[in-house]
Amino acid sequence: MSTGLRDRFFALSSGEASAEEAARYRAEVDANHAGPAAVVDGLSVSWHPTARFKSVRFVEADRIDAAVRDSFARPSAEAPYLAAVFVDPLELSFRTFENILPLDHLFAEAAAGFELTGREEVAEGAYTFSLRLPGPARAALEGLDSLGLYVPPLNAASRGGDRFIFHSALLAEALTGAVAKALPEPLLDGFSHVNPVFRCNRFEPGDANFHRHLDTPYYDGARGHVSRYTVLLYLTGGSGDPVLDLSGGAALTEIAPFTCVLFDQRYEHEGAPYRDGRKVFLRTELVFTDPGTGHDPEIGALFSKACYLTGESVFAPELARHADDYYDRVARAHWNGLAPGPDREPFVHKRFGGVDYVANGYDFWFPESGELSLAECAAITLMDYFNCRIGETSFRARCDSEVIEAEDTAWIPGFLRERSGGSAVPPFDKSLLFPEPERPVADAEMPCCSFHGMDGMDTTRSEEVIDCYIEAQEEAKAEVMPAPILILGEEAVLDPDRFAVQGNRIHVLGKSALAPVNFAACQGPGFASGDFVDTATTVGAVDLLVPPILFTESEGCYHLRFDFFRNSWTAGHQEQTAALIPVIRPLEESDFHFDEDDYYDEDEYDEEDEEEEEDEE
Amino acid sequence: MQLATLEQALRERPGDRASWIAYAERLTERGDARGELIRLEQRRERLPPVRRGEAEREIAALVEEHRKDWDAELPPEADVLERRYGFAAKVRVEWSDRAPVAVNEVMRSPFVTALQLAPDDRMDDAPWYEDPWDEAPGEEPTEPHPSLDAGALATLDLGRLTELELPYLRIGAIGAGALAVSAHVRADPSGTGAAGAGRLDALDLRYCGIGDSGLAGLADSPRFSGARRLHLQRNMLTAEGVRALHRFDRLTELDLRYNDLGEEGVRALLAAPFAGSLRRLLLNPADTGAGGARMLASATLLPPGIRSYWRSV
Incomplete structure (x- = not known):
């Protein structure tokens, strides 16, 4: 039965099943309460969907315990080393939300000779190019769509389509060479490389738009790396009204296959499906070395909150809206400084064991009591932040949680005083x-x-x-x-x-x-x-x-x-x-x-005995 | 102050720096290099760690020069395990016919407060511990016989000790009784002197084979029942022995491994007056049985950390 659940998942994912069949399948999944088969990346995984393990992701098969490895499906013929695992969404944390697939091997023989031609400045800081590339490379890129690796995007509420994320240093290197030759000289100041993490997006006609948003810039404080330009590489062509709208800039209505669009990440933008045909495109960023880049603690705090609320949105879906808003504000703040936020912001009141506390992903408030040490507060903060697994359940799933929206934080001390203090993470010798x-x-x-x-x-x-x-x-x-x-x-x-x-x-x-x-x-x-x-x-x-x-x-x-x-x-x-x-x-x-019994099989012994007796006769 | 009075005060309050300085002066007057050692060590303790090098070199040189002379004050059977300002503080004596004499000589050294009596290799080479499969079903295990003249233990003057260790020394129940007698004979009726009740802080009787009755004998002695730390590994203890432990009402650390306590023994343990004060409890699941392990896992009076451990086994 479980094999059936596993295989039907991929059959139904092709989208050809009737609504009734899909509903029947979901009911079967909800009735299946099998436990985890293995642990990968700190996540319990099952090889088929169950009531608990509903979120599909792909991992390199050799990281799964060999004893159960063969039970996991390998749905992609082109990437047979990737196994499909089903995880419990409650166990996800910011480290595991995104499923970045290693696909460098697809470009091992094909990532060279890229050239960006026909540069056109469609708006200030926004350019279009045509990507010329050898046949094998083109085929490898076109083949991405058929790998069968799409998973529902994390921010499905604010965007349509399907997406998977992959890493390819070879593809990034080939594009880096092409960008370095094609960008206007002033824009190359500090250019380091194309980010090797790509998002492959697919939209079908009729899908919801990717709503107006700012791209979250890539940032690596240690290396002084920051992204300034978004790169969109359209693998298919089509038309829309418009296909890409850069607010205050250009609106692109016709896209030819292998068009590359670069635009300043300060542009708020919205994407739409093609009027006809499938739209498949890759998104990544141009990364620049900018030693002068500082770190505004408030932006960091906001980003931390955004990540936390994304995790909490599994329990309280209304928080996804706040998380998106925070990500957007962080992206804006990167260019323009932090603007004031809305009047009210969300907090999560949690109770873990006997401890009540309030958190927003950056701030964690605990009641001062004789039973609760600072070390325990820190331990709870970290277990919450990283959503640590405790036994068979994730930390966040063990908490009783409620969302509280408030204008400020003045209410928190009184709120916590009213709740009994206790201890949940005792010291241990x-x-x-x-x-x-x-x-x-x-x-x-x-x-x-x-x-x-x-x-x-x-x-x-x-x-x-x-x-x-x-x-x-x-x-x-x-x-x-x-x-x-x-x-x-x-x-x-x-x-x-x-x-x-x-x-x-x-x-x-x-x-x-x-x-x-x-x-x-x-x-x-x-x-x-x-x-x-x-x-x-x-x-x-x-x-x-x-x-x-x-x-x-x-x-x-x-x-x-x-x-x-x-x-x-x-x-x-x-x-x-x-x-x-x-x-x-x-x-x-x-x-x-x-x-x-460890040594003799009684029947066997008897048989041998009888044979010997017969021989003697 | 009489020298003996000063020494007794220092045994009782070894952290009293001023008294040590007073004692150092007396030692120096007698030409004893340990007077200088006391001053050097106290000076070193006042220095920040990075500036202690020179003082430590001076101390090492002084100790190197005089240690043999200092140890010559002890009988040849004694090995010094710990020192305080050059004086023996903890001493090991291997058991032999002469051991009682040697121990009583050791006890004349002014600052010995910890004693370890240990078996020699001959006594320790063939474990005799319980062999339950030799017993008929239902038959109580017999208590082991001591491998030494247990009566000799009654002659020991252990009154000033704060730590007594007899690891792997097969004193048996008889030996435990002899120790209790020793304490009784030498007890100070006032309870305030060197043999006053509750002075002994740590008692290590691991693998001594004292059995339930031996433990009961010790528990009856106020000299022993005031101990806070108790090692009782492999002593053939049962629930009855654990009930005798109840008289050790100050216990905070208890090692009961390798005793077949079972569920009844754990129940007795959790009923002990010290159960809520235990900071350290060592037992194996094989000692408690599954039922006993469950009781420990749900014992709310135990510290949460210990309880968490038993929930995980």
């Missing part, structure tokens, strides 16, 4: 997971097998068992000890020593590199010292390498401010890894007994 091994008995040797020398053997003091125990402990410690937050089953705990408060900053101490932990205890008829080292529990180590969290205390509130993006271009965050906590187990009765 990690040394409890790693008791010192006992002193080994001198010169004690492991028995040769389970028949000999087991009497009186004490696994907890066997030197060989202890060596295995120490080795397993060291592997687990490497993951557990640096982690500021641990996930124990369905609960989160924190290590107070990994949260250092200095002045008005909370430094969260993490590590930069992670390695998987593998420790396997084996059980067999014979035995080795490792057989007596078991797993007591599996601990999730949430590793975070983040900028300091700023905080102030006022009116009975801790007010934390966290802007991951301001410094994040060189900072990393990785979802939790699992560490197996070892324990030495004592001898058990089964260690002494020889299980005949």
Whole structure:
């Protein structure tokens, strides 16, 4: 049945199914409550849609656990290394909202000899070109549409059509060379490259317009990179009224295939489907090196809020509108400074465990109470921001949330005072997971097998068992000890020593590199010292390498401010890894007994016996 | 102040810097280099870490020059594990026929407050621990016999100790009783002297085989029942032993691993007066059984971190 659900998803996605058939399929999906098959990028994934795993995305198949890999569909014949996985939208965070596909291989033989010709300035800072390119490259680009990789866009409420995002350094490099030759000299000042992340958009006649908007500029503070021009590369031609409208600039009504449009990102613009035929185009940006680019903390805060509200819109769809508005304001602010926003802005009141707090994605307010430490406030902020998985459920899905729109923040202290304070992420002494091994008995040797020398053997003091125990402990410690937050089953705990408060900053101490932990205890008829080292529990180590969290205390509130993006271009965050906590187990009765079933199949034995008897006769 | 009185005050308040300086003067008057060592170490502690190098070199040179002489004040059976201003603070004595004499000599060193009595390799080379499969079904495990003259333990003068460790020393229930007798015989009725109730802070009896009855004997002694940290790994303890633990009402750290407590033992543990004060509790799921693990996972009086751990196993 699940195979059917998987395959029918792709059959129905072709759009040829009747409404009844689609409704019947959705009902079957809603009735399917299968659990996850694997974890990829910190997301639980299923190989078929279920009531929980409804959002399709594509990942490189070799990143899926080999034991279940073959169950996942490979819907694209041209990119067979990509497997379709279904994820729980509640688990998504800003790190995983976008599904960027690696498609460089499509252009391995075809990304050279690009040329932009016929430059026409259609408005100030807006140009059209015709892209000339060799046949194989043209075919590779035209083939993008038929890869079958489209997924519903994140901002489907404000735009029509389908979209997928891909990365190709080779395509970007070929376009970079063409742009460098074709742009007017003054515009090339500081030009660095074409962004290798492309959005492939498809619109059918009758689809909703891509409503008037500003493109969010690419920004990399660490490298001093900022985008100034949008690049649209139309892979199909057509006409519209208009197809592209640059407000206050030009309106393009006729588009020939492989037309390239470059325009200043200050242009607000709107796109429309072709009157006839499919419209397929790529969007990316021209990136410039601009050492003078600064960072306005307020813009960073607004961008942080926008990302947060995008995530929260999964729970409260009305927040998508606010998120779009924030993105738009950020884009405008990039060119013109931050303009005043609307009178009211959204906040989310959340309750996690026993803790009530208010957040907007940049500011996080907690009630000051004896039970709630600053470290706990910081831990909750980070788990919310990154939507960490706790056991089988994402942090945000574990919260009770309500959206509150307000004109300012003055109401928050009183609001939180009225709610009972509690604790939800208790401190944890990690040394409890790693008791010192006992002193080994001198010169004690492991028995040769389970028949000999087991009497009186004490696994907890066997030197060989202890060596295995120490080795397993060291592997687990490497993951557990640096982690500021641990996930124990369905609960989160924190290590107070990994949260250092200095002045008005909370430094969260993490590590930069992670390695998987593998420790396997084996059980067999014979035995080795490792057989007596078991797993007591599996601990999730949430590793975070983040900028300091700023905080102030006022009116009975801790007010934390966290802007991951301001410094994040060189900072990393990785979802939790699992560490197996070892324990030495004592001898058990089964260690002494020889299980005949392990060696003899009774029927087989009888048959052999009978055969021997017959031979004798 | 009499020297002995000053020493007793320093044993009771080892952080009293002014008294140490007063003591240093007395030592210097006697030509004891530890007077200078006290001054050097206190000076080092006042310096910021980056400027401690020279003081540390001076200290190391002084210790190197005199350590053998200082240790010669102890019997040859004693190994110094920790020092305070050059004086032995924690000492290890390997068990032998002469150990009781050696221990009582060690106790004359002015600042020994922690003692470890350990088995020699011969005593420790063949674990004798419980072998439940030798017991008939339903038969209670027998308590192990001590591998030493347990009566000798009753002769030890351990009154001033704050830490007592007998790891892997098979004293058995008889030995535990002898320790309790030792404390009783030497108890200061006023409770305020060196053998006053509650002085002992840490007791390590791992793998001693004291059993439930041995633990009950110690629990009856105010000298031992005031301990805050208790190591009791592999002592054949059952729920009955855990109930005896209730008299250790100041416990904050408890290691009960490798004792087959089962659900009943966990129930007894959670009923203990110290259960709500435990900061550290070491047990394995094999010790508690599934039912006991569930009880720990839902025990609201335990610290949330410990509870979270048991919910995850």
